[in-house]
Amino acid sequence: MSVPNFKGNEKKYVMEAIASEWVSTAGKQIEQFEDRVAEYVGAAGAVACQSGTAGLHLAMIALGITEGDLVLVPTLTFVAAVNPVRYVGASPVFFDCDDYLTIDPQKIRSFCEEECELVQGRLLHRKTGRQVKAMVAVHVFGNIAAMEELMKIAGKYHLAVIEDATEAMGSYYKEGRYKGKYAGTIGAVGVYSFNGNKIITTGGGGMIVSQDPLLLKRCRHLSAQAKADPLYFDHDEVGYNYRMTNLQAALGLAQMEQLEEFIEKKKTNYRVYQEAGLPLLPFREDIRANYWFYSYETKHRASLLAYLNQKGIQSRPVWKLIHTLKPYQEEIAYRVTRADGVYRRIVNLPCSSNLDEESVKYVAECVREFERSKK
Numbered sequence: 113m114s115v116p117n118f119k120g121n122e123k124k125y126v127m128e129a130i131a132s133e134w135v136s137t138a139g140k141q142i143e144q145f146e147d148r149v150a151e152y153v154g155a156a157g158a159v160a161c162q163s164g165t166a167g168l169h170l171a172m173i174a175l176g177i178t179e180g181d182l183v184l185v186p187t188l189t190f191v192a193a194v195n196p197v198r199y200v201g202a203s204p205v206f207f208d209c210d211d212y213l214t215i216d217p218q219k220i221r222s223f224c225e226e227e228c229e230l231v232q233g234r235l236l237h238r239k240t241g242r243q244v245k246a247m248v249a250v251h252v253f254g255n256i257a258a259m260e261e262l263m264k265i266a267g268k269y270h271l272a273v274i275e276d277a278t279e280a281m282g283s284y285y286k287e288g289r290y291k292g293k294y295a296g297t298i299g300a301v302g303v304y305s306f307n308g309n310k311i312i313t314t315g316g317g318g319m320i321v322s323q324d325p326l327l328l329k330r331c332r333h334l335s336a337q338a339k340a341d342p343l344y345f346d347h348d349e350v351g352y353n354y355r356m357t358n359l360q361a362a363l364g365l366a367q368m369e370q371l372e373e374f375i376e377k378k379k380t381n382y383r384v385y386q387e388a389g390l391p392l393l394p395f396r397e398d399i400r401a402n403y404w405f406y407s408y409e410t411k412h413r414a415s416l417l418a419y420l421n422q423k424g425i426q427s428r429p430v431w432k433l434i435h436t437l438k439p440y441q442e443e444i445a446y447r448v449t450r451a452d453g454v455y456r457r458i459v460n461l462p463c464s465s466n467l468d469e470e471s472v473k474y475v476a477e478c479v480r481e482f483e484r485s486k487k
C-alpha cells in the first residue's frame with residue numbers, strides 16, 4: 113500500500129557510513145541530513161531522532177507541557193500523535209475533524225470560548241480547573257490542517273501549536289497568509305517521521321524542526337541523554353536515548369534527493385485513479401500536497417477491504433477514533449459528530465511512489481467492479 117522506494121543512492125551512502133565506521137548516534141550524515149531537511153522546509157534548524165513519536169515527546173517536554181495540563185488533539189489520527197501527551201503526564205481533549213480530515217478549528221474555538229477562561233494569560237478549563245497549554249495539529253494524509261485559523265485561535269488563547277507533520281513532509285501553502293510555508297514550520301514546533309510507510313523513510317526515524325534555536329537545542333540535549341559533559345558522564349537532567357543513527361541518516365540523505373520525484377509520482381497516480389473514474393477525497397486547494405495517502409469513500413468498507421485483500425491488493429481502514437480506544441475512553445471528547453462517519457466510510461488505497469500506471473488502473477478497476485456488484 114505504501115512501501116519504501118530505494119532506487120537512488122541509498123546503498124552508496126549507507127556503505128559510506130559503514131566504511132567510515134560511524135554507524136551509531138553521531139556522524140557526519142546525521143548533521144547533513146538535519147541541514148538538508150531544515151533547508152528544504154525552511155526551518156531555522158532540525159534535530160534528528162529515533163522516530164516521529166520520540167520527536168513529538170521531546171517537543172512536548174521542550175514546550176513545558178507537564179503533569180495535569182490539557183492538550184487539544186484530533187480524535188481521527190494515528191495514536192502516536194496523542195500518546196506523547198500522556199508520556200508527559202498531561203491529558204488530551206479530543207476534537208472532531210473538518211472536510212479534509214484535519215482537526216476542526218471551529219470546534220476548538222468554541223471549546224476555548226465556551227468551556228474555558230483566560231486568567232492572567234493562562235487558559236483554564238472551567239470544569240476541571242486544568243490549564244490548556246497546547247494543541248496538536250496533525251496534517252492528515254498529506255493535507256495541511258487549517259493553520260491560518262488554528263494559529264489565530266492559538267494566539268488569542270496563548271496555546272502552543274505542535275505540528276504533527278509526520279505524514280506531510282513536502283506539503284506547503286501555495287497561497288494565503290502562509291504562502292510558501294511548509295507543513296511543520298508554522299507552529300512552535302513541527303515533527304516529521306521517516307517510518308517505513310511514510311513518503312521518505314530511514315527505516316525508522318523522525319525530525320524535529322522549529323524557528324526557535326533554544327527549543328531545538330533543548331530537544332537535542334534531551335535526545336542524547338542530557339549530557340552536560342560528554343567526557344565525564346555529567347548529565348544535568350533526565351534525558352532520553354532518542355538520537356537517530358548515522359546509518360539511518362545515510363538512508364535519509366538518499367531519500368531527500370528523491371522526495372520531489374516521489375511527490376510528483378504520487379500526484380500523477382492520484383490523477384490516474386481519478387481519471388479511471390474513482391473519486392478520491394480532495395487535498396486542499398490552497399496547498400501543494402505531498403499526496404501521501406489516497407482516501408476513498410465507500411458505503412461498504414468491510415466488504416471492500418475483504419474484496420481487495422482477496423485480489424491481492426493491500427488497502428486499509430482509517431484509524432479507530434482515539435477517544436474510543438481503551439486507554440483514552442475516560443478523557444474529554446468535545447462534540448465529536450463527524451469523525452465517526454469518516455472512520456466508517458474511508459478506505460486508503462495503494463499509494464506507493466513506485467506503483468506504475470497499469471497497477472493503479474488495475475486497482476481502480478477492481479474497486480469499480482466491486483461497487484457495481486453492490487448496486
Ligand SMILES: *Cc1c(COP(=O)(O)O)cnc(C)c1O
Binds near residue numbers: 163193
Ligand atoms: C507515523 C505517524 C506518527 C509517528 O511516527 P513514527 O516515526 O512511526 O513514530 C505520528 N503521528 C502520525 C499522524 C503518524 O502518521
